[in-house]
Amino acid sequence: MMLIEETAVAAEVLPVAALRSHLRLGSGFAGPDDAAETAALQGFLRAAIAVIEARTGKVLLKRRFLMRLDDWRDRMGQSLPLAPVHSVERIAIEDAEGQETELPADSWRLVPDSQRPAILPTGVVLPHVPRRGSVAIRFLAGFGDSWDQVPADLAQAVIMLAARHYEDRHDAHARQALPFGVSALIEKWRAVRTLAGRGAREGR
Numbered sequence: 001m002m003l004i005e006e007t008a009v010a011a012e013v014l015p016v017a018a019l020r021s022h023l024r025l026g027s028g029f030a031g032p033d034d035a036a037e038t039a040a041l042q043g044f045l046r047a048a049i050a051v052i053e054a055r056t057g058k059v060l061l062k063r064r065f066l067m068r069l070d071d072w073r074d075r076m077g078q079s080l081p082l083a084p085v086h087s088v089e090r091i092a093i094e095d096a097e098g099q100e101t102e103l104p105a106d107s108w109r110l111v112p113d114s115q116r117p118a119i120l121p122t123g124v125v126l127p128h129v130p131r132r133g134s135v136a137i138r139f140l141a142g143f144g145d146s147w148d149q150v151p152a153d154l155a156q157a158v159i160m161l162a163a164r165h166y167e168d169r170h171d172a173h174a175r176q177a178l179p180f181g182v183s184a185l186i187e188k189w190r191a192v193r194t195l196a197g198r199g200a201r202e203g204r
Contacts, residue, residue: 001069003067004066005063005064006065006066006138014045014147015159016041016042019041019044022159022160022163023166040166041166044162045162047165048158048159049061051161052182052186057082058084058143059082059083059141060143062140062142063141065139065140066138067081067136067137068134068137070129070135071129071133071134071135072126075128076126078126078135079118080116080117080118083113083114083117084114084142084143085112085117085139085141086139086142088137089138093136094133095130096130096132103127108121108122151189153186156185157185160181160185161179161182
């Protein structure tokens with residue numbers, strides 16, 4: 001499986017003000033130092049969001065992703081590795097020559113789930129994937145477009161982790177461990193990971 005993030009979180013959506021408040025940093029000076037600090041805080045927030053999303057499998061802010069598989073994991077239904085999924089925009093099967101065929105929207109359906117959303121066939125099974133072919137699934141995932149739509153415990157975990165990154169910015173080793181308070185906040189959101197897209201043809 002290959003998962004590609006096709007869109008990034010916009011800078012203006014990041015909770016820089018909340019992080020400033022948590023760190024008790026001043027603001028309001030529209031000079032180069034303030035701009036540099038804002039950029040640094042945005043970087044720490046992006047890093048914290050990436051860690052929390054990787055640990056939980058939950059997308060905090062809405063983005064578009066592309067998942068490529070060498071085959072369906074199960075033709076009765078294909079799970080998606082991230083949640084929550086708002087929509088599946090396109091599914092296409094590519095053959096060994098690179099010829100792509102888009103699946104009709106009425107041939108499959110998205111089953112939303114807080115842990116493991118899935119694509120199910122409207123018929124008996126999902127379409128056959130040719131030998132040396134692949135499947136491309138483009139989908140939109142995330143709790144919302146703005147920070148206030150992120151669940152409170154996950155949002156707080158991001159702020160706490162970004163603050164730790166800021167405080168330990170000169171000590172790379174200190175940033176490797178996840179603080180206990182952050183781990184406790186995200187624990188209920190963690191999902192047991194399964195393979196999202198290796199099919200039955202192990203020897204292809």
